[in-house]
Amino acid sequence: MSLLDNLALGLSVVANVESLLALAGGICIGVFAGAIPGMSATMAVALTLPFTFSMPPIIGILLLLGVYKGGIFGGSIPAILIKTPGTPASSATTLDGYPLAAKGEAGRALSMALYASCTADVISNLALILFAGFLASFALNFGPPEFFTLILFSLTIIAGVSGDSLIKGIFSALLGLLFATIGLDLVYGTNRFTFGDPNLMGGLNFIAVLIGLFAIPEILTMARDPRPRDGETRALGRKGVSFAEYRKSFRTIVRGSFIGVFLGSIPGIGAAPAAFLSYSEARRKSPNKANFGKGEIEGVAASEAGNNGVAGATLIPLLALGVPGDVITAIIIGAFMVHGLQPGPMMFVMNVDIIYGMFMGLIVSSVILLAVGSAAIRAFRYVADIPRGILFPAVLVLCVYGGYAVNNSIFDVGVMFAMGWLGYLMLIYGVPAAPFLIAFILGPLLENNFRQSMLMSGGDATILARGPITWFFWGLTIITIVAILRAGLKGRGAAPVEEVRAGAQDETTVRRDAQDTKS
Amino acid sequence: MLKSVQFQVGAAAVLMSGVLLLYGIPTWVSVPTNVSRIVLSPAFWPYAISGVLMACGLALVWLARSEVAQPVEVGDAPPGAALRLAAMAVVMVAYVAALPLLGMVWASMAAFAVSAFVMHTRHPLAALICAVCIPLLLYGFFAHVASVAVPQGLFVRLP
Numbered sequence: 027m028s029l030l031d032n033l034a035l036g037l038s039v040v041a042n043v044e045s046l047l048a049l050a051g052g053i054c055i056g057v058f059a060g061a062i063p064g065m066s067a068t069m070a071v072a073l074t075l076p077f078t079f080s081m082p083p084i085i086g087i088l089l090l091l092g093v094y095k096g097g098i099f100g101g102s103i104p105a106i107l108i109k110t111p112g113t114p115a116s117s118a119t120t121l122d123g124y125p126l127a128a129k130g131e132a133g134r135a136l137s138m139a140l141y142a143s144c145t146a147d148v149i150s151n152l153a154l155i156l157f158a159g160f161l162a163s164f165a166l167n168f169g170p171p172e173f174f175t176l177i178l179f180s181l182t183i184i185a186g187v188s189g190d191s192l193i194k195g196i197f198s199a200l201l202g203l204l205f206a207t208i209g210l211d212l213v214y215g216t217n218r219f220t221f222g223d224p225n226l227m228g229g230l231n232f233i234a235v236l237i238g239l240f241a242i243p244e245i246l247t248m249a250r251d252p253r254p255r256d257g258e259t260r261a262l263g264r265k266g267v268s269f270a271e272y273r274k275s276f277r278t279i280v281r282g283s284f285i286g287v288f289l290g291s292i293p294g295i296g297a298a299p300a301a302f303l304s305y306s307e308a309r310r311k312s313p314n315k316a317n318f319g320k321g322e323i324e325g326v327a328a329s330e331a332g333n334n335g336v337a338g339a340t341l342i343p344l345l346a347l348g349v350p351g352d353v354i355t356a357i358i359i360g361a362f363m364v365h366g367l368q369p370g371p372m373m374f375v376m377n378v379d380i381i382y383g384m385f386m387g388l389i390v391s392s393v394i395l396l397a398v399g400s401a402a403i404r405a406f407r408y409v410a411d412i413p414r415g416i417l418f419p420a421v422l423v424l425c426v427y428g429g430y431a432v433n434n435s436i437f438d439v440g441v442m443f444a445m446g447w448l449g450y451l452m453l454i455y456g457v458p459a460a461p462f463l464i465a466f467i468l469g470p471l472l473e474n475n476f477r478q479s480m481l482m483s484g485g486d487a488t489i490l491a492r493g494p495i496t497w498f499f500w501g502l503t504i505i506t507i508v509a510i511l512r513a514g515l516k517g518r519g520a521a522p523v524e525e526v527r528a529g530a531q532d533e534t535t536v537r538r539d540a541q542d543t544k545s
Numbered sequence: 546m547l548k549s550v551q552f553q554v555g556a557a558a559v560l561m562s563g564v565l566l567l568y569g570i571p572t573w574v575s576v577p578t579n580v581s582r583i584v585l586s587p588a589f590w591p592y593a594i595s596g597v598l599m600a601c602g603l604a605l606v607w608l609a610r611s612e613v614a615q616p617v618e619v620g621d622a623p624p625g626a627a628l629r630l631a632a633m634a635v636v637m638v639a640y641v642a643a644l645p646l647l648g649m650v651w652a653s654m655a656a657f658a659v660s661a662f663v664m665h666t667r668h669p670l671a672a673l674i675c676a677v678c679i680p681l682l683l684y685g686f687f688a689h690v691a692s693v694a695v696p697q698g699l700f701v702r703l704p
Contacts, residue, residue: 080691193605197558200598211587216575218587249633250626252664415666419657420679426653427683431693436644443637455554473590485582
């Protein structure tokens with residue numbers, strides 16, 4: 027079938043009230059969660075996942091994609107109005123969004139953020155439609171050795187989600203790989219770390235692990251420090267964005283969208299670097315360079331286009347290769363698995379209706395985001411006022427229902443709480459949770475493909491470099507590792523200089539304070 | 546003496562991998578006698594991961610040698626933070642234990658109310674109303690829409 031035939035098939039799958047309601051509902055949940063400081067798009071997707079179990083696969087996946095897209099945009103609302111990014115991806119939006127809000131032009135900044143987000147979303151979705159199928163048809167030639175090298179390369183995405191310390195990210199990923207070995211062995215069916223408990227024979231439940239890692243630590247953080255958050259909500263002001271202003275920023279938006287698409291299609295880069303790169307490019311090319319950081323509307327457009335351009339593109343490696351592009355798509359993999367679907371090249375053969383239904387749903391979601399986003403901008407004041415002392419106990423109860431509903435298992439609820447405390451410990455020790463989750467998902471695939479390769483070759487390891495595809499991925503893996511190590515060494519070399527500078531600055535401040543006290 | 550966070554994480558990794566390599570994997574991973582090659586053994590992957598974990602832990606310890614010691618804290622917390630965390634641990638253990646006895650709805654109501662109290666809610670009446678309504682709404686969805694067999698408990702059963 028041609029691309030157009032497939033798209034028509036996809037349209038027939040989603041052209042119904044249920045699909046549209048799922049998308050709209052998902053976007054509302056995402057915008058709502060993204061707009062609440064302390065909640066995140068990741069947490070929203072994780073908590074929505076259990077509600078999709080009883081839905082048909084396409085409806086459930088559209089709901090989650092709606093949450094994802096809504097969450098990314100929702101994060102820009104508090105970034106502009108209270109200088110607190112709802113998601114890390116919105117950090118760049120704060121640079122010009124909040125100064126605009128301080129000038130009484132919050133409505134203008136938010137409208138531009140919305141239009142830039144929707145435009146970038148459309149471009150990102152078109153890139154997904156054009157490239158995912160092509161990549162998947164190429165990946166159909168992969169055997170276990172090729173998949174092993176691909177997944178090994180994908181594990182280098184851990185560098186992108188490790189935060190400040192790569193080595194702590196690797197530690198987290200190793201814990202994820204280790205926890206993924208719990209259960210019956212894939213080849214011999216013998217017990218591994220089951221301690222004789224039948225509940226552990228199927229391994230740790232993925233949903234319980236992810237809810238535990240991403241939602242419970244937030245509840246514990248709130249319990250530890252229940253003080254209300256600081257931050258004054260700025261008024262919207264009357265001014266919106268005129269078509270002329272949008273047209274003036276259009277080139278920046280398109281450039282930012284392409285940056286987002288490019289970085290989003292590489293596993294592990296994520297939305298925040300795309301937003302900052304798009305912002306710095308816009309600043310470099312703008313005639314109003316000096317105004318950036320002081321309330322330049324083009325700055326808001328650039329950062330929002332960058333972070334929303336990533337949203338569709340992260341689905342390219344997910345759908346074409348079965349490799350998550352970031353932590354949210356790692357959770358969305360769980361949704362596919364719960365519905366008995368395995369993302370990857372075979373899905374383009376076996377479930378072409380679902381794939382193209384999703385594509386069409388994503389296109390529609392950009393229009394729905396425009397409508398929901400406009401309403402959300404006006405309703406933010408009420409969302410921000412939800413008392414955290416009620417919100418987080420509600421999240422706790424939601425986690426328990428969600429954790430239980432996967433397998434009707436109280437044991438899974440216990441696993442979720444245990445993982446929650448592990449996640450909290452990781453949080454206070456600065457060990458990132460995202461590499462754990464990604465390794466937990468990719469671990470069994472990596473081991474399975476490795477052992478299948480070994481079975482095929484009779485234990486001969488040279489099969490792992492049997493042809494151009496494996497060489498390509500080995501090459502990419504080595505280049506990425508070398509680049510990461512070089513960046514790490516440069517960072518360590520620069521750190522003492524920064525520390526000296528910071529120390530000198532602190533000393534100056536202390537001296538100045540002392541002088542002030544004397545006078 | 547106060548050690549840096551990096552050192553503590555590294556030491557934990559070394560300790561964990563040591564326990565796994567020397568005791569955990571030989572004891573808790575069953576290896577059939579007919580395994581022809583070591584790479585196909587069920588223990589190969591855990592051994593490989595534990596080995597890399599040991600290397601990672603040693604690297605963390607080595608990198609920590611130049612670090613300044615710092616206490617493990619995230620921001621400054623108001624007094625009673627440890628007590629509230631301990632209370633949440635008790636709530637979670639009691640919640641899991643109460644699920645088969647009281648049922649999910651009643652256990653959730655109690656857990657909601659207690660955790661709102663632990664989190665010093667400034668809206669106790671609203672919290673109490675939500676503590677009753679939210680578990681009931683979730684029960685309605687999961688039991689009647691998603692057809693999940695929500696635990697009912699031994700005392701009061703819901704329709």
